[in-house]
Amino acid sequence: MTAHGTAAPTTGRPHGAQYTAQAFAAVYGAAPTGTWAAPGRVNLIGEHTDYNDGFVMPLALPHTTLAAASARTDGVLRLHSGGADGGIVELRLDALRPAPQAGWAAYPAGVVWAMREAGLPVGGADLHYDSTVPTGAGLSSSAALEIVTALALNDLYALGQEPQQLARLAQRAENAFVGVPCGIMDQTAAACCTEGHALFLDTRDLGRRQIPFDLAGEGLRLLVVDTRVKHELGDGAYAERRAGCERGARALGVRALRDVPYAQLPEALARLADEPAVQALVRHIVTENHRVEEVVACLDAGRTRAIGPLLTAGHASLRDDFKISCRELDLAVDTANAAGALGARMTGGGFGGSAIVLVEEAAAPAVGAAVTEAFAAAGHAAPRIFEAVPGPGAHRVE
Numbered sequence: 001m002t003a004h005g006t007a008a009p010t011t012g013r014p015h016g017a018q019y020t021a022q023a024f025a026a027v028y029g030a031a032p033t034g035t036w037a038a039p040g041r042v043n044l045i046g047e048h049t050d051y052n053d054g055f056v057m058p059l060a061l062p063h064t065t066l067a068a069a070s071a072r073t074d075g076v077l078r079l080h081s082g083g084a085d086g087g088i089v090e091l092r093l094d095a096l097r098p099a100p101q102a103g104w105a106a107y108p109a110g111v112v113w114a115m116r117e118a119g120l121p122v123g124g125a126d127l128h129y130d131s132t133v134p135t136g137a138g139l140s141s142s143a144a145l146e147i148v149t150a151l152a153l154n155d156l157y158a159l160g161q162e163p164q165q166l167a168r169l170a171q172r173a174e175n176a177f178v179g180v181p182c183g184i185m186d187q188t189a190a191a192c193c194t195e196g197h198a199l200f201l202d203t204r205d206l207g208r209r210q211i212p213f214d215l216a217g218e219g220l221r222l223l224v225v226d227t228r229v230k231h232e233l234g235d236g237a238y239a240e241r242r243a244g245c246e247r248g249a250r251a252l253g254v255r256a257l258r259d260v261p262y263a264q265l266p267e268a269l270a271r272l273a274d275e276p277a278v279q280a281l282v283r284h285i286v287t288e289n290h291r292v293e294e295v296v297a298c299l300d301a302g303r304t305r306a307i308g309p310l311l312t313a314g315h316a317s318l319r320d321d322f323k324i325s326c327r328e329l330d331l332a333v334d335t336a337n338a339a340g341a342l343g344a345r346m347t348g349g350g351f352g353g354s355a356i357v358l359v360e361e362a363a364a365p366a367v368g369a370a371v372t373e374a375f376a377a378a379g380h381a382a383p384r385i386f387e388a389v390p391g392p393g394a395h396r397v398e
Contacts, residue, residue: 017066017397020082024068024128027080027088032068032128033156038148038394039064040133041140041189042224042356043347044198044213045307045314046292048322050183052245052285053204053256055292058185059213059390060193061224065131065144066397069152072124077112079105082130093124100179107142108149110177114169115153122157134384136230138348142178143186146170151191151394163191163393164206181239193393200296204258211299213390218304221364222356225336225371226384227328229352238349241281241322248272248282257285284321288314308343308358315345315355324350328380332357332371339363339370356388 017035024032039060046056072078077096079089081104089105096113099106108127115122127149133141150166153159161169167187174180174187184203193199197210215222249257252268260268265286272279291310298306315333319325325346332355333344344357359367368385375383 017068020066020068020128020130023082023130024070024126027128028070028078028126030070032126033070034152035066035068035397036148036152036155036394037064037066037397038144038146038151038190039193039391040144041186041193042222042354042388043185043189044222044356045295045310045345046185046288047314047318047347047350048241048245048324049258049285049288049292050185050201050203051181051242052183052249052289053258054285054289055258056185056201056203057198057211057292057295058189058193058201059198059388060189060195060393061133061139062389062391063132063134063139064391065129065133065141065148067127067129067148067152069125069127069156071156072126074124076124077109078124078126079108080128081105082128096177098177098179104145106178107145107173110173111146111149111170112153113177114173115150115159117172118169120157120159120161122153122159125153125156127152134226134354136353137226137228137384138346138350138353139224139226140186140190140348142174142180143170143190146173147187147190147394151396155396164188164208166394167191181242189393191394193390195392196390198299198390200292204256211296213299215304216361216389219361220304220342221359221361222388223336223359223364223368224347224386224388225332225355225357226386227326227332227352227354227375228381228383229326229328237324237351241324244278244281245285247275248278248285251275251278252282257282258289260286262286262290280321280323284317287317305342305358308341311343311345311356311358312337318346318350322350326350326352327378328352328375328383329355331374331378331380332383335371335374336367339367341367 170187198213
């Protein structure tokens with residue numbers, strides 16, 4: 001779970017490889033060597049399980065961060081975002097140091113740092129970014145920024161890293177350089193998702209399976225409701241929950257909460273009776289891993305509509321046990337379900353961001369309208385609602 005709204009900001013300006021290359025030339029005075037893209041993501045199910053060695057199921061969005069880039073030979077890294085104020089950020093490679101809360105440029109700078117720390121022969125570069133991934137919306141804008149940087153440098157310097165290796169490097173950048181203790185899900189989604197599929201990922205051994213997810217072919221839609229409530233995972237709440245999960249694992253004598261069998265959950269909870277806050281965290285992780293497995297079974301059996309109640313159950317667990325929802329997310333989920341959705345839940349790290357809604361195609365306009373009207377009646381800013389269509393992972397754009 002990554003994320004914060006410090007990643008390269010979304011812009012309302014034109015977006016596309018040609019535009020990004022032209023913007024690079026305007027900033028740096030020469031055409032780029034190439035242009036790369038990495039997507040945002042929604043997580044269908046499996047929230048906060050990634051740093052507990054558990055199961056997740058993200059899918060890539062069609063919204064992307066684009067990077068136009070060229071190599072440099074002088075040990076200088078220059079970064080520019082079409083959606084950020086402040087002009088070019090210029091850094092020397094030999095002076096890169098972890099920089100928590102240092103703004104959007106810390107994410108790509110952290111990737112370069114992580115690559116060099118790993119012994120990869122990466123040199124300087126000029127990079128220009130444009131993005132349509134909403135920031136602060138729980139859609140992994142930071143991972144998109146990290147992965148597009150990693151892929152561009154991988155190609156520019158012929159580093160030979162596979163997508164999952166790039167994800168690992170990007171995760172290290174976010175953990176050690178930016179200071180967010182995220183799991184591996186978001187970076188893997190940005191690097192490894194495939195079009196038309198949801199990615200079933202075991203975050204312990206990084207085993208991956210692409211599961212066909214053609215909602216349109218089944219007369220269904222997956223809506224994303226961006227509440228426009230910004231969430232910040234670097235403010236301590238995320239780390240607090242991760243520490244609580246680790247405390248629960250130690251108390252139960254397991255390597256990670258993934259190792260607590262669902263059938264033995266009552267016994268495990270009884271052992272944590274003296275720590276109700278930790279008990280609640282453990283209950284969410286164990287039941288959420290079970291929900292991921294149930295969703296996989298439903299999709300494998302062609303019973304896509306049956307995942308709806310599992311999504312809603314996941315939201316209740318995040319709201320009540322993990323306590324990371326908010327009024328706007330609860331309103332989106334409750335209103336969508338009351339208006340006829342098959343299921344809904346918050347997605348992403350929490351404390352704001354977005355919800356997802358599984359809905360029959362014919363009901364999608366009415367459900368979206370009901371959510372918008374409910375936000376207006378409650379005095380909230382109008383949500384941004386769009387369809388999630390599984391797109392490709394990171395790639396070079398020709």
